[in-house]
């Protein structure tokens with residue numbers, strides 16, 4: 001049986017690793033893992049013709065001897081993977097790949113050529129189901145068209161009651177470019193990344209799996225230590241950092257945050273206090289950062305500075321990153337790690353990667369966040 005999940009493009013290895021660990025900790029035997037959609041469904045590509053618009057990657061695990069339980073796949077729904085994964089958005093048990101020609105009718109026909117014994121079992125026990133669809137790419141139909149058609153025909157075939165809010169089984173059709181798959185979705189409509197009780201959540205808030213990926217690649221998830229985010233926004237990186245320390249039973253280290261916007265400062269305080277995390281949050285312009293951090297007091301500076309079109313074109317990025325690196329170089333102990341996102345298009349990347357003399361480049365990779373593809377950089381304080 002294949003359990004599949006969606007994650008941030010560029011962080012597939014992080015999600016595969018985390019998922020494997022959580023499945024094994026839940027008592028499952030994982031015989032293979034898949035870091036790409038094409039590895040799961042076996043098609044040649046699995047890429048969309050306009051895949052720059054894709055926001056998620058599909059990954060998966062082959063799990064042996066999986067007990068089905070009731071509702072179907074209750075064991076996976078109760079697993080640490082479903083309850084504790086930080087790197088994934090949605091989770092499903094893979095049912096099959098669809099053989100279709102790009103239009104709605106052939107998609108629905110193909111979905112209906114599959115047998116759904118678990119749906120028959122739910123109907124027999126008087127349970128309920130719903131059909132959902134997630135779609136990436138350009139198609140002549142919308143997700144609700146798929147949901148209505150597949151849901152209606154499965155209802156006719158199995159006689160199972162429909163419950164759109166709390167179904168016992170969610171038949172999910174994932175359409176990614178020319179590839180389409182059916183699965184039993186185990187995550188809710190909202191996605192597993194919406195895990196915090198956000199009191200303040202502006203549009204530019206970093207997605208939690210990206211924050212987790214930054215913490216993982218910087219080494220924090222193995223060795224939590226004093227951490228600061230000087231562009232904290234809503235405090236996502238600190239929320240994840242506090243959660244990761246709690247996950248592994250480590251004491252929550254000193255967590256510091258700052259931002260130049262008063263609303264971000266008060267919002268981060270609210271979000272951290274809702275999560276039961278001690279908050280040391282201050283209003284600081286990054287150009288003044290160095291004066292506000294004690295020398296060598298931090299193990300990690302992990303941050304998501306403004307980049308890309310969403311945050312204005314007038315910013316002097318070179319100056320901004322220079323101030324960030326000067327403050328981080330001062331606050332980090334020798335060997336401490338700086339992880340950040342940099343827009344590769346603005347010519348700042350080379351200057352940052354050079355570390356302005358104080359850092360060595362440890363790791364760099366491209367990640368996709370919505371329509372932007374910044375470079376995730378990890379550097380070590382020399």
Ligand SMILES: C[S@@+](CC[C@H](N)C(=O)[O-])C[C@H]1O[C@@H](n2cnc3c(N)ncnc32)[C@H](O)[C@@H]1O
Pocket residue numbers: 204205206207230231232233234235236237258259260261264284285286287303304305306307320
């Ligand atoms: C991309 S957002 C950070 C989002 C944050 N990671 C989150 O999850 O909510 C960038 C943040 O940098 C802040 N910012 C922009 N210029 C700044 C500066 N010169 N000094 C300090 N903060 C700044 C903005 O107010 C904004 O909150």
